Amino acid sequence: MTVRRYLERIGAPMPGEPTIEVLRDLHLRHLRTVPFENLSIHLGEPIVLDEAALVDKIIDRRRGGFCYELNGLFAGLLRALGFRVSLLSARVHTPDGEFTHPFDHLALRVDLAERYLVDVGFGTHSSYPLRPDWPEAQADPGGDFLVVDAPDGDVDVLKDGEPQYRMESRPRELADFGPTCWWQQTSPESHFTKSVACSRLTPEGRLTLAGDRLITTVAGERTESTISGDDALLDAYRTYFGFTLDRLPTDPKSAVVA
Structure with a gap:
């Protein structure tokens, strides 16, 4: 099954x-x-x-x-x-x-x-x-x-x-990969903790949502646009990647340090 x-x-x-x-x-x-x-x-x-x-x-x-x-x-x-x-x-x-x-x-x-x-x-x-x-x-x-x-x-x-x-x-x-997997998701030195990204291959090239930036690559030509608003970003994950989130991931680049 x-x-x-x-x-x-x-x-x-x-x-x-x-x-x-x-x-x-x-x-x-x-x-x-x-x-x-x-x-x-x-x-x-x-x-x-x-x-x-x-x-x-x-x-x-x-x-x-x-x-x-x-x-x-x-x-x-x-x-x-x-x-x-x-x-x-x-x-x-x-x-x-x-x-x-x-x-x-x-x-x-x-x-x-x-x-x-x-x-x-x-x-x-x-x-x-x-x-x-x-x-x-x-x-x-x-x-x-x-x-x-x-x-x-x-x-x-x-x-x-x-x-x-x-x-x-x-x-x-x-x-065997467990300890490094833990490091990747917790260490400030891990590049995975420094930004938010979701990407997949397409028949024409690649589609990536990096934070609020939608990046489309077709035949080597890259196009970038900004998606504004929480609802629009949640809809982008549904539309382009086929899954539903109940909230948006926190983008470390936009976090305010007190």
């Missing part, structure tokens, strides 16, 4: 055998349906890496989440459909050329006849799974992606020549 409701959530039919064609279809449907968002942090909702809690949030309440939630629950769906899935820890590349701490990002590896990097929780990223052992750049609607060897058996993922994150090869459990 949960699998069927999850597939209905992303508009996918019940698949047959686990194949790369099925994986590609589920990956794209997920990105276009389930938003990458950090609203729980600014609504005072604890983020718990428990399958029942994730099902309630993402499937029943039709919300989104960040990497631990999105890739964590997507892994459960893929396993239920017969895919072999590993959860992998990654460190995100920073503007100063360094990498963040371990467990800063959760990505997936799916083993079919070949291995695939699956990631529906990194915001703006590839539309389809990537081959982690492919020697050349891989063309994708999201850009040209290259996966190259890094020290200690890790791999670096690059988009259009720019490093995105460094991923380990050692499989992890979802609970």
Whole structure:
């Protein structure tokens, strides 16, 4: 029942055998349906890496989440459909050329006849799974992606020549990401606590609601407008992302410090 409701959530039919064609279809449907968002942090909702809690949030309440939630629950769906899935820890590349701490990002590896990097929780990223052992750049609607060897058996993922994150090869459990998930939602140093954002892929590009700014990208052209008023913002979440909030998240950028 949960699998069927999850597939209905992303508009996918019940698949047959686990194949790369099925994986590609589920990956794209997920990105276009389930938003990458950090609203729980600014609504005072604890983020718990428990399958029942994730099902309630993402499937029943039709919300989104960040990497631990999105890739964590997507892994459960893929396993239920017969895919072999590993959860992998990654460190995100920073503007100063360094990498963040371990467990800063959760990505997936799916083993079919070949291995695939699956990631529906990194915001703006590839539309389809990537081959982690492919020697050349891989063309994708999201850009040209290259996966190259890094020290200690890790791999670096690059988009259009720019490093995105460094991923380990050692499989992890979802609970391993719990402490960093807590840090991401509570630390003033976490970029998730510094702003409010909700975003999803569209057939034409991307749609993002950042605070009160609606950002639409179509064929690489970005358009931005301001949504004024609480009712209009609540309606925007319903219209563009398909879920209903009973109140707006608190935007830290507009908070007044006494």
